Amino acid sequence: MxxxxxxxxxxxxxxxxxxxxxxxxxxxxxxxxxxxxxxxxxxxxxxxxxxxxxxxxxxxxxxxxxxxxxxxxxxxxxxxxxxxxxxxxMLPGLDNSEKDQQDTIRQLEEELMAAEQKRKEAVKEKEAVLARLESVIRSVKRP
Amino acid sequence: MAEQPQANALASLFPTPPPFWQSFTAKNVARIEELRAAQAGPEHTSHATATSLPIRLLELPTELRLLQPPEPPKDGIYRCFGDTYNLNEELPSLEEQGIPQVYTPPATPTGSGKHFDRALILKRLAKSLLLNFLELVGIMSVNPEQYAEKVQDLRNLFINFHHLLNEYRPHQARESLILMMQDQLDRSKAETEGILKMKAQVESVLEELGKKGLVEKEQNEPLMLEDGGKEDEDLSSDVWTELRKEFG
Structure with a gap:
């Protein structure tokens, strides 16, 4: 579009x-x-x-x-x-000035980085838990 | 005859990438990042924005030299597919194009002003377009020979309209960028949340299993069931009911 x-x-x-x-x-x-x-x-x-x-x-x-x-x-x-x-x-951002926009962009950039960091941590934790679960399942299926 | 187009297609194959793409290994990229960080000093490292070019390093080992972006051309002109382009393309003003400006210019979008006046001007222009067309039809119905002046007016109005909109483009680009970033942020957050939720679920399952002593029992059980899965299934059935309860 x-x-x-x-x-x-x-x-x-x-x-x-x-x-x-x-x-x-x-x-x-x-x-x-x-x-x-x-x-x-x-x-x-x-x-x-x-x-x-x-x-x-x-x-x-x-x-x-x-x-x-x-x-x-x-x-x-x-x-x-x-x-x-x-x-x-409906033109986007009629009430934003360029300065507002740049401030918003900068702020979003920081938030994005923080969120990405969190996401990576979560993925790591998930993998650890998955490994634990897998070991349990393996021990169940093939004793 | 039939082979002619095929030969052409072969002759115009997409060009191979320039040879230096091979230098961009993960190792090399990490290495140059390191060097740059060292060069910039500790205070700069965290706040490299997208607008600033990476710091130029003067002495580099040969395998990293190609990772350094070249300097932007000094005369501000570059060539691409045989055409020359300006580095900073500027929107020519209406006067330069010989078109009268029929509105008082609003605060430029690069300033800090707001844009309500811009919308107002656009609406006025749109109404003027209709009115001028009505006048044109009126003139044509009385004396078709005198169309030229009105048509010229209409033309000016249209060009003015487009010009205003084009001036607005950078603003809109930034606005879209904000939207996209917001989107990505939301998605990233949702993903993190989903992962954490799943983790909690899995952990609770493990805990339940642990409570039943199954986990320990399983792990400590000597591996002596050689002949088939009967006892096997008995042992695991508890685990499966537990899992079924959890994940439905």
Whole structure:
């Protein structure tokens, strides 16, 4: 798992991607309108459409689908932004200064050494006890 | 034709480690530690932190010479896989990259200040991003030709955001280190505890056995049971019931 800082940066990049995607969606799928009575919507779709339907400049969606798509994109933007704010609030150690951190690290280092020492002692004792137990078991099994 | 890739794979085998790895025997390492401790004097020995380089020893026997890390390059540049790197890589400031800084710089993470203001700035930037995008969409709907300025604004905001986060990285690295150390400490403590617990358990079993006189009896018993395990099992059955009681 990536650290939170990277997650945040990824989220920001995703937001940028969503911006572009939203604009692209509107640009690609909006409906064509006539501005005055004399205008007509050019039917270029029909000419080019046969050869390469994927390359149409505008591919109008029905009004309700278009609006639903718009709404979803807008909601996604808001959600992403809220996610970013949540990440910001969760950045590790916002309330620690560098000095605090170094003090903590030093203290932990000492504690670690002490714990390691204790652990080694415990292992030694364990081995001694194990040896005793083994000798007992051996004497039981093979008298 | 089919053999071509294989030949390439052979040609690009992972390089063997440099020859001096053979000098790093446990004996040599212990020996150089000793020499270093002697050189540093008694007051330094316990507090060698990870940040300080080990003391350089001037006269060393040849087999230990390779254990001495070389001096860091004097000009601050080193080469790795054909690229040059700087020893202390610095984050170029926004001005150096020709990007306007849109926030008042918070206390740098290297200072002793706290970081609440940093989070606040980041949140403001995030909101500005959304607002600017809204404005961009608005402008595009009225006059698509005038997008350039707003897009530039958005770009600046994004770069500022990333810059702030990158400044925060060393802080986060230290924070992760603290977490990891805490983790290791907890694990070490738990392990010690587990060992001690097991030891106590085993000791109590031994004690019980001793109370029953089994241990002594077993140890003093002359070894005369040659023919099979009948009596053997009788003797040990007490031990097994005892063990079963203990470990369920």
């Amino acid at each position: 990536a650290d939170r800082l990277t997650q945040l940066q990824d989220a920001v990049d995703q937001l940028a991607n969503q911006f572009v995607a939203s604009l692209y969606y509107i640009n690609k799928h909006h409906d064509l309108q006539t501005l005055s009575a004399t205008d007509t919507v050019r039917q270029e779709k029909k000419i080019e459409g046969d050869q390469d339907p994927g390359e149409k400049e505008v591919d109008p969606y029905p009004a309700d689908v278009f609006r639903a798509g718009q709404k979803e994109l807008a909601q996604d933007l808001i959600i992403k932004e809220q996610q970013i704010e949540a990440f910001i609030s």
